[in-house]
Amino acid sequence: MSSNIKLFSPGPVEVSEKTFQAFRKPMIGHRGNDFKKLYASVQPGLQQLFHTQRPVYISTSSAWGIMEGALRNLVKGKVLNCMTGAFSDKWNDVAKRCGYEAEKLQVEWGNPITPELLRARLSKGDIDVVTLIHNETSTGCMNPIKELTDVLKEFPEVLLIVDTVSSFSVLPVPMDELGIDVMLTGSQKALALPPGMALFSVSEKAMKRASEIKGRGYYFDFLEFQKNHEGDMTPSTPVISHIFALQSKLEDIASEGLVNRYARHAATNSLVHDWVKARGWEFFAPEGYRSVSLTCVKNNKGSDVAAWIGRLKSKHSCIIDGGYGKIKGETFRISNMGDETKETISELLTWLDDTFEG
């Protein structure tokens, strides 16, 4: 076991011993052939997971690096932030801190952005970039990505940045087919790697836009990523240990099979959903829009969630999450991301029952 307390909170999640062994491999130089081979070896698996023909770039940063960097590469005029919870709300703040004119498309936490809302705003014009979080981890609400990207197709001059941090590899998000311009994810959620690395891919259209933008900076400059990618390298010294771990994880995913991986997440998620219903809890997100990688439960019983998690931790050496941001205590979240199986999730649910005191 890598830690004494197992994490069933939605990120970081438990990292397997096999992944840690890969992470601990001896260091190699980042401009040598061994690195180039390593970099090239992860491309096919990443492209398959992104469902893209485009290159997939590796960033030594958490997801926020690319969430901010994508704005700096693409925004010419005004950005529209689709806001449904803590992470997507913060993206608006980040855009403003970067000095952009940033407009809110805000819905009440727990709810999704609807295609009607998005179309109504884009029809008024003057937006050139939209940010969207596919799976809002704070509320357990998953946006209807197909319907929303269909709306974007009516506005070809508007670029779409999609955060798939907590949905990537949990269910298919076909980047090319949906016409996503920048798709990004982090390492510590569904991929079950340690935190500190982000992955992203950029459409041709977005690359062209980036080439017209001044002030892209250096560290997150998409053109630098592309230039280095052509030689199987990254712009600056990357987090090489993470790439070894990623290589190992992609082997795991290939041997499980993508279809089986998606089915495993659906199955573990529905175990949690059944438990929620059977115990008289309510969901924070409406039916039809619930996340497949985590479940955000409304604390409709007014329980002392923090005390419950304390008992879970001391008796069964694991934790769930006691709610994020302004809904801390009013909700709790159970993650089924990463390597969790029907067995491990069923076990967790019995431990939750065992430690619940009302």
Ligand SMILES: *Cc1c(COP(=O)(O)O)cnc(C)c1O
């Ligand atoms: C966790 C999370 C982030 C933030 O990731 P960092 O690794 O902290 O940068 C962004 N978006 C979503 C949807 C997340 O779940």
